[in-house]
Amino acid sequence: MFFFYLSSKDVSLANSMIPLGSCTMKLNPTTAMVPITWPEFTNIHPFQPREQVKGYEKLTKEISQYIATVTGLPGISLQPHSGSAGEYTGLRVIRQYLLEKDPNNKRKVCLIPVSAHGTNPASSAMCGFKVVPVKCLEDGSLDLVDLKAKAEKHAGELACSMITYPSTYGIFEAGIKEAIEIVHNNGGLVYMDGANMNAQVGLTSPGDLGADVVHLNLHKTFAICHAGGGPGIGPIAVNEKLTPYLPGHEITGLLHSETTGKEIMSVSSTAYGNAPLLTISYAYMKMMGEKGLPYSSIIAILNANYMKSKLLGHYPILFLKDDNSHCAHEFIIDLREFEKKGVKAIDVSKRLQDYGFHSPTLAFPVPGTLMVEPTESENLKELDRFCDAMISIRKEIDWFIEGDERGQVLPNAPHTLHDLLLNGDKYSEEYKKIAAFPMKDQQLNAEFWKQWPTVTRIDDTYGDLHLICTCPSVEEVANSQDN
Numbered sequence: 001m002f003f004f005y006l007s008s009k010d011v012s013l014a015n016s017m018i019p020l021g022s023c024t025m026k027l028n029p030t031t032a033m034v035p036i037t038w039p040e041f042t043n044i045h046p047f048q049p050r051e052q053v054k055g056y057e058k059l060t061k062e063i064s065q066y067i068a069t070v071t072g073l074p075g076i077s078l079q080p081h082s083g084s085a086g087e088y089t090g091l092r093v094i095r096q097y098l099l100e101k102d103p104n105n106k107r108k109v110c111l112i113p114v115s116a117h118g119t120n121p122a123s124s125a126m127c128g129f130k131v132v133p134v135k136c137l138e139d140g141s142l143d144l145v146d147l148k149a150k151a152e153k154h155a156g157e158l159a160c161s162m163i164t165y166p167s168t169y170g171i172f173e174a175g176i177k178e179a180i181e182i183v184h185n186n187g188g189l190v191y192m193d194g195a196n197m198n199a200q201v202g203l204t205s206p207g208d209l210g211a212d213v214v215h216l217n218l219h220k221t222f223a224i225c226h227a228g229g230g231p232g233i234g235p236i237a238v239n240e241k242l243t244p245y246l247p248g249h250e251i252t253g254l255l256h257s258e259t260t261g262k263e264i265m266s267v268s269s270t271a272y273g274n275a276p277l278l279t280i281s282y283a284y285m286k287m288m289g290e291k292g293l294p295y296s297s298i299i300a301i302l303n304a305n306y307m308k309s310k311l312l313g314h315y316p317i318l319f320l321k322d323d324n325s326h327c328a329h330e331f332i333i334d335l336r337e338f339e340k341k342g343v344k345a346i347d348v349s350k351r352l353q354d355y356g357f358h359s360p361t362l363a364f365p366v367p368g369t370l371m372v373e374p375t376e377s378e379n380l381k382e383l384d385r386f387c388d389a390m391i392s393i394r395k396e397i398d399w400f401i402e403g404d405e406r407g408q409v410l411p412n413a414p415h416t417l418h419d420l421l422l423n424g425d426k427y428s429e430e431y432k433k434i435a436a437f438p439m440k441d442q443q444l445n446a447e448f449w450k451q452w453p454t455v456t457r458i459d460d461t462y463g464d465l466h467l468i469c470t471c472p473s474v475e476e477v478a479n480s481q482d483n
């Protein structure tokens with residue numbers, strides 16, 4: 001009952017698209033989700049004897065083959081529980097390889113573009129590497145001149161570089177192959193952050209591009225649900241020379257690879273990490289097949305470009321050379337010019353709730369912006385619905401700037417039913433209508449189902465900095481037991 005109550009307050013993919021850029025919130029097909037409820041998968045202990053886990057042996061072997069095909073890299077470890085754990089594992093593998101080549105290894109420098117996800121420098125530091133940032137150009141692409149200069153300057157101590165492709169700015173880096181070559185020419189290896197694989201699968205691959213290691217986020221690109229931060233799987237794929245160093249397992253060993261004696265220690269307490277969840281990505285890959293997977297990448301890129309083109313006349317879109325340039329599978333709406341006039345990106349983000357939408361990614365990778373990623377899951381109608389909401393909000397931004405009372409819907413958003421119904425004199429009738437049903441056709445449209453926000457605007461920063469315990473005190477529990 002409590003869980004049902006919580007879930008009824010939530011906006012899910014059944015209510016609206018969840019256009020979180022970089023997060024790839026695609027549909028989790030029911031058929032793919034069902035097997036994790038089967039006892040054949042759930043009632044097996046991770047340390048069960050080998051001869052009793054033939055099914056898991058087949059599953060892990062087959063999905064490893066699929067991952068190798070998709071990434072163009074042959075060596076797979078399914079252990080890491082997340083993308084960031086994949087980064088950590090991949091970098092440890094690189095470090096082990098370098099140590100094996102030279103026990104006095106001095107290669108410790110890791111070049112990371114400033115556009116990188118925060119987990120990149122964090123994982124790098126955890127593995128004992130020294131992070132050296134690389135600049136990006138104004139158009140968002142990697143500054144190859146700076147990359148070359150830094151790679152050459154640190155040539156004697158260069159361990160690797162971490163590159164995200166397409167980049168976290170939502171663009172296909174034209175100089176990706178050259179960037180990889182620069183790092184290789186200076187003795188470093190290339191770690192590709194594969195969180196954006198949704199724009200690559202079946203069209204190109206990290207292996208084709210020349211990367212040495214990549215992690216996938218099966219909980220992004222391969223349909224495992226990941227609301228609330230998990231559970232995830234962040235397998236890594238590596239090239240031949242790194243394969244011997246992939247993590248082993250101290251207790252059970254691995255099911256289908258012989259020990260090489262060079263493995264790094266396990267990065268998960270079990271040999272195959274979150275193994276039961278593999279069934280989701282396995283089913284997804286099987287159902288999509290070799291034709292469906294590249295097609296979904298194409299539709300994901302097409303959807304993003306359709307929305308980008310539709311919104312371009314209303315908002316500035318970042319990192320496009322001109323109005324005709326394409327984005328990858330996501331794009332960034334720049335709201336900074338409105339911030340100067342008093343409308344913050346967070347206001348737009350909260351206001352989208354009144355329209356029944358989940359907000360796009362706020363303030364990453366650029367503060368004051370929203371990053372939109374529709375994925376291939378959304379149909380044309382939903383793409384249009386979201387664009388229409390954003391276009392309608394653009395009009396509200398003008399109201400706010402002009403000092404029109406209706407513009408207050410932005411700083412006041414989101415509006416709850418309580419707020420609008422029970423604060424009778426706080427708002428005018430017209431304000432209430434616009435606040436609750438901003439789009440003209442929403443009030444009368446039987447198809448439109450609004451998921452009402454249940455909490456009005458809160459002070460996010462205050463909440464983040466002050467722990468507020470809502471559980472009863474010991475005395476309260478004791479008193480209630482007395483009665």
Ligand SMILES: *Cc1c(COP(=O)(O)O)cnc(C)c1O
Pocket residue numbers: 022023082083084085117119120164168193195196217232234
């Ligand atoms: C999501 C993401 C990560 C981290 O993955 P987690 O599974 O959340 O740890 C790393 N890099 C990029 C670009 C991402 O979008």
